[in-house]
Amino acid sequence: MTGADADQQVFQQYRGLLISVAYRLLGTAADAEDAVQDAWIKWSAADRSQVTDPKAYLVRIVSNLAMDRLRSTRHQREVYVGPWLPEPILTGGDAAETVLEAESVSMALLVVLETLSPLERAVFVLKEAFGFSHAEIAEAVERSEAAVRQAAHRAREHVRARRPRFTADRTHRREATERFFTAAAGGDMNSLMELLSPDVTLWTDGGGKVRQALRPVVGATTVASWFAAMGTVPYQGVEPADMRAEMAEINGGPGMVLSAPDRVLATVTLDFDAEGRISAIHNVANPDKLGAVGTRTPHSVRTH
Template sequence: MTQPQQAGPDQFVFQQYRTLLFAVAYRVLGSAADAEDAVQDAWLKWSAADRAEVADPKAYLTRIVTNLAMDRLRSARHQRETYVGPWLPEPVLTGPDTADGVATTDSVSTALLIVLETLSPLERAVFVLKEVFAFSYAEIAEAVERSEAAVRQAAHRAREHVQARRPRFTADRARRRDVTERFFAATSGGDINTLMALLSPDVTLWTDGGGKVRQALKPVVGVEHVARWFAALGTATYQGIEPGRMRAELTWINGGPGVVFHGPDRVVATLTFDFDQEGRISAIHNVANPDKLHAVADGTRHDLS
């Protein structure tokens, strides 16, 4: 992010809220690259603002970045509608501390970000500010430049929509980590029986290559199909990389345990998981579009709380 060499008071204040601004923009956009651009644009607006008219820097900056993110989301909608294969959010690395709070973990999970894609930009922004960051309706109304009544209606619609499409189960952090580690070991060893035991019967694998790399253009559904897909990983050349030259790493992605696949000179793909009420894997999200792997490849761990 380009900013002045000398840290003046303007930059000091901005940096104080930068983590919050990225966390809001990322949840509204589902893209780390677009969120960074929105934060950069917010900095430019902030640096040009008349300080005499800014009573509350946090509210002012949140309003700027929220509106910038909504504008970017409106522009991105057409591209996402014509996307080749399933569209998945851009993964980001997080620290294990992000997973301490259930609400925070769920609010950056791939599964919830996919549900948020089905909301309007206004509903999505209102949901993020209210449900994740606990802004008041009055604060949100000011941020999104709508009446408080309109914001309450948008919040109600968004909450009902999310609850209907995103059941909340109680697989705890230790259970999710354990299942992910066992899945990782079974995939590495081609152990199809263990894989099938760890997967929900109607598990769904979503693969996002964006037309840039070869991936399944439709979801792979069912425990046998998904287990065989992963059991073959250790024996097949993938994106021109032989199995012996591929390295997989367990890490934290979007607030939960995930896997990053590395080739000799690049990040190749990521996996994130959703779990059912028995703690089995109910959905797997595989991002392989190279345009969406920059945030993981640069190694930055984001605080999205």
């Protein structure tokens, strides 16, 4: 095996981990792939004779590339048309996935991570999702250990205040999700109202490419009416009879993929409160963000 082959083999060994880190840091599968490709270029050009820990070295490269990308895209997200939601990914198929791994790619958590600084986000992800020590993270993000500890504390408090941990088990969430979509397809307002928290919030991301609500839709009655209409009126110009809705595991939890004969139209994921009612709904319809789901290729959410 040549040196180049060995270098590529080492990179491929950690590629899945790097994608997992980059996706949690950037919130889009496309940007994560780009960051990992850039990491490969840097790895190929580096003096690897000085690298004693390839895993740590590669995580450092991709973390810094992701933080740079976050800083450069911040303005784009500030002027985005309507709510900005992460790019959904299909997950599942891995029996070893833990609740922590699934939660760390949940739509609700990724939305909260958007409100952190790039440094806070990187520190939080590397510590909470991947279990790196403060010393390892300090080396990865090229900051002092004290600065990393401060950033970790700020990020943890910020996330805790805005994002409760999963409270409903997977079985309950899947059953409630199935009931929700059955009720929506049948226009059953009463069933929808039973499933929704009184102050449920619907976030819709069309990115200005397709017509969606430009502000969050709040309240059980309004949200129930929104979904009850889906079975009776065209959606993005597609008649209900020509749409297909299928359950899928999206970002670590049950969700729905809505499709036309020729394309994916949207994904819908649900978040639950302590009583097991639906507290938030994330509806991604921007076609630029449906590529990962459109390929029907599951992404691993493994953190090691």
